[in-house]
Amino acid sequence: MNDEQQRIVEEAVSQVLSEGVKLEYKEFLMKYEDWDVKRCLKAILPEGLDFSSHTQTGHILHLNLREEILPYKHTIARILIDKIPYAKTIVNKTDKISAEFRFFELELLAGEPNFEATVTEHSYKYKLDFSKVFWNSRLLNEHNRIVTEIRNSKEQTVLFDVFAGVGPFAIPAAFSKNTQKVYANDLNPVSIQYLNENIKINKVPAEKIEVFNLDGAEFIKNVIPTGVKEELERSKTDGNDDKRLEFHAVMNLPAMAITFLPNFIGVLKGLDEKSFSTFNFYCHVHCFAKATEDQPPEWFKQKAIQMVHEQLPADEIEILNSHFVRNVAGRKDMYCVSMKLSNGLLRRSDVQGEYEVEAKKIKLAEG
Template sequence: MTRAFVPPVQHGMKILNREAFKKTVSTLAMRVQAKHVGGLMKNLSSELLNQPRLRNVANSDQPDTKLILLRNDLREEDISKLPEEMKSIIEKENLGFEQYSMDLDYSYWTADQILHAVIPAEDTPASYTQIGHIAHMNLKEEFFPWKELIGQVILDKNKNITTVVNKTNNIDTTFRFFQMEILAGENNMIAQVKESGCRFKFDFSKVYWNSRLHTEHDRLIQMFKKDEYICDVFAGVGPFALPSAKKGSIVYANDLNPSSYEWLNENVKLNKITKGIHTYNLDGREFIKKAVEDLQATSKEWKTFDHFVMNLPATAIEFLDTFHGLYRDQKVRFDATQSAKLPMIHCHCFTRSSEPANDIIERASQVIGAPIDRATSVAHNVRNVAPNKEMYCLSFRLTPEMAFATR
């Protein structure tokens, strides 16, 4: 079996030295007639060099011939031990064997291979999330001595990345975005991404954005219908709000973070959305009350939202208390409207429970002050965020007991 080529070990390197990763490797090569290369390559596929980013055929110094490169653990004396079919092909077609050398350098090795060669650990921190031109890493403390080197390697090995950042342990407690440190590249935190048919532009150092949530964004957006009213309580820069408005829903979108609010409005313009979206910069509880009031003011009959989206998993459940008695002053209108419906709530949250649905429903019921119907509610597993920590979305319809509570 061919052995993967690996770069020279450079344990102790803290400042990247690309010259240290030069290496000459050699393998057994079989000289054959150039016209027979295609057929031989097919018949000998399991015995070829088959190394990533290297060709299995090289030029020969003799006319009308080529060198077929064989797996690098094979020696000329091993040819006699190959299966008879292989051996007969080789004996029939080859014009001789020789050792073929290749000079490999920093440009050949992958980021993961370079980091394995430098960092004496089983796992290497080569993974990142890409947000536009930014590579966003979340380095463990054990890798901090190499963080600038890691950033430079990621930058070198990815043509579309011009900035590499690491999430620090500090988090803005009011606006819930992580502070960043630049590991390599230019100091440009204005990212542009495409998602759900929309373009988003924002300062990644001042707002929250997680590209891994695009599937969850799409899942909920697909539930929303044209002309339905959507209330996005923690809208960020608009990953739920903008695509929903673009498909014809009427969206009331809010974020407490002034930077998120600024970029939300900028993205409305960027996507040329001229109607069907109303933006706010309020605390979540204030916004829920204000949005319900503003929407009801547009009609003398019962009118409210079809869906509330609460995508702030660390604390969204705590805001459910706002729905306790939220509509008590509108009960007469509700009762007088034959087709009146109460809204669906989509509340994101984290859980570490071995019974996640029970845990989430119990917590949400306690905060909202009334039992959530387990038979009709849905606890959807969004993603794993850490060992024994899952992100869920609890979807349930507000009940009259919750909405019209008097105390």
């Protein structure tokens, strides 16, 4: 109770007493069941230590505990299980990352070892195994933002989802009236298993989506050029020669997606020159902008753009937006840089250049 609340209570008591009401003292035993989550956590943590928020994925509560909180992790988890009715499984993110599929390993703190959950985002349902695929409930608005941008296009659109996961971009985009086709890819076979299941759960028309289980670079180099040619041919058969297409590539793997950008250099070099006048190609890449000391928001925004320019020639792309997605840590922000790729970049033949070599160095450094 703060000073203002205490003042209000004291005034109310004085008002009651002035009217001749008699007060009696009664003893009440406050049991554990009577305490809410906030009071319980405050009672077990030393002064100055606060429990940060958690994220919910179905029945799973995902904690990201700071080092100084770790000694209390099991007690915290027990309180959450007891006090939150829908919480059946409490996990903490460890420092270990799956080297191949880039999802965090989890530590079960309390509850059932059941990691399969179903979540709902904007009326779409996604089934997933939280211990084997990437899912972040905090990206709900980002999923919707990208899909809305595609949906609001005045042209027919084709989506290439390079790191599709279980489908939070691909599935809603497939239902957009102006979406001609979605090509969804992920390297993780478990993600592909759930993506295919979610396609059925949400009743996505089979002709609107195609799924691939490939490395991102292979998907960009092989599937995208084939897909572009097929969709251009399909648009011609519709009988509208004036119709233009928009191709959108979404790359939501912020830890390393940016290193895949050089694969777009010359990716459409086999396409006939006339076709380049019938479409625009856009790319939306997610990345982490990090600082070694405190910086203003504009610094992180420009850092994200700089990271793109280190991978692609600046005069061959048009930066459309550097969008703040969320703060990950004190000096680490997640951004999405949206850009238009020039025809010159897409049909370049000298792909063994400085950008590809530099990207390989970065990928090796990240392990």
